Amino acid sequence: MTxxxxxxxxxxxxxxxxxxYSVTAVARGRDELEELMTELGEGHxxxxxxxxxxxxxxxxxxxxxxxxxxxLVNNAGTATHGSFADIPLESALTILDLNCRxxxxxxxxxxxxxxxxxxxxxxxSTLGHTPKPGMSVYSASKAFVTTFSETLWHExxxxxxxxxxxxxxxxxxxxxxxxxxxxxxxxxxxxxxxxARKALSGKAGPVTFTSRTNQIFVAxxxxxxxxxxxxxxxx
Numbered sequence: 001m002t003x004x005x006x007x008x009x010x011x012x013x014x015x016x017x018x019x020x021y022s023v024t025a026v027a028r029g030r031d032e033l034e035e036l037m038t039e040l041g042e043g044h045x046x047x048x049x050x051x052x053x054x055x056x057x058x059x060x061x062x063x064x065x066x067x068x069x070x071x072l073v074n075n076a077g078t079a080t081h082g083s084f085a086d087i088p089l090e091s092a093l094t095i096l097d098l099n100c101r102x103x104x105x106x107x108x109x110x111x112x113x114x115x116x117x118x119x120x121x122x123x124x125s126t127l128g129h130t131p132k133p134g135m136s137v138y139s140a141s142k143a144f145v146t147t148f149s150e151t152l153w154h155e156x157x158x159x160x161x162x163x164x165x166x167x168x169x170x171x172x173x174x175x176x177x178x179x180x181x182x183x184x185x186x187x188x189x190x191x192x193x194x195x196a197r198k199a200l201s202g203k204a205g206p207v208t209f210t211s212r213t214n215q216i217f218v219a220x221x222x223x224x225x226x227x228x229x230x231x232x233x234x235x
Contacts, residue, residue, distance in 0.1 A: 001025050002051060002060070002106065003076030005032035007173045008123060011189035012073050015197070017044060021071065026051070026060055051076050051102040052094050061109040072110040074103045074145075075123040079138040092137045099141035107152065116160035119200060122149045124207075126169040126214050130221045133234040142167075146207060153206035162200060165207045168192045169214040187211055 001016070003009035004025035017023050017040045025046040027033050033046040047063060049056035064072065077099045080091040103122055110120055127135060128142030149165035156163050170186045187210060195210035209215040221229045 001073045001075065002102070003027060003123075004046075005029050005036060008168065008171060008189045008192050009073070009075040010036065011193045012075065012196075013040065015190070015193045016071070017041070024063070024067070024069070026076070028056075051106075052078075052097040057102055057105050061105055064106060064109040065112065068115075069110065070115065070118045071121070072106065072119075073121045073123065074106055075121075076102060077123065077141075079135060081134055083134065084136045095137045095141055099138070100144050103145055103148065107148075111152070111156065111161065114156075114159070114161045119162040119164070120149075120152065120156075121164045121166055121196060121200075124149065124165045124167045126167050126209065126218050128165075128167065129218045130229060130233060133230055150206040162204065163206065164196070164200060164204055166192070166196050166199075166210065167207060167214070167218075168195075168210040169217070184213060185217065187214075 001009060001013050001023055004013045004023075005027035009025075009027070013023050013025050013036060023040060023044045025033055025036055025044070026049055027046075028048065028050045030048045033048060037044055037046055047060055049059050051057055051060065078095055080087050080095060084092065107120060107122065110118075114120070122145050124145040125138075125142040127139040128144075128146040131139035131143070146165045146167065149163055153163040168187060170181045171192055172186060172188050192210045195208065199208040209218065221232065224232070
């Protein structure tokens with residue numbers, strides 16, 4: 001479970017622990033992870049790792065290869081708001097490292113020896129389908145995650161290994177309300193995780209939107225001329 005110290009990752013960790021899974025939580029902050037371990041109770045573990053770095057990826061990939069994990073949730077991600085030409089290049093490259101490279105490295109380590117019945121969840125976004133000006137690299141990174149997951153879903157079917165691109169929309173973090181977004185478009189991390197588990201309990205396809213509202217919103221935007229959709233999302 002990457003990005004486990006807050007938001008969707010933390011909700012995944014607590015929900016899976018309550019369901020009887022033994023959780024290994026991965027995040028950069030030791031204090032937050034230790035707090036999570038206290039909440040989860042005995043039988044769980046954590047790894048402190050920055051997945052935007054070579055060292056962090058090496059540690060977590062090695063743990064995946066050494067352990068007998070049956071579920072990997074690639075949730076860690078980051079975003080920078082602003083016009084692409086105005087943000088530091090380093091910020092854009094960090095988004096690619098964490099949102100794309102880390103997903104590929106850890107998915108490969110997990111799938112190499114995944115047993116039948118195992119599951120890989122890559123957390124993507126509705127913005128992978130409807131790119132938002134002002135979040136150019138993030139939107140592109142999530143389009144990559146969705147496409148990557150779709151191909152893995154097909155490749156792994158014969159092994160009885162499930163792969164899911166989970167596409168939430170706007171999600172609250174730390175219980176804070178989201179400004180400038182209609183409340184009907186906003187979900188809690190717990191609602192996102194509930195949608196993921198519901199999809200995986202059935203015959204899930206490669207992509208799952210976490211609410212009917214998000215699914216319709218994306219479908220409508222995709223029907224519009226591209227320049228109209230981009231103008232609408234820029235506001």
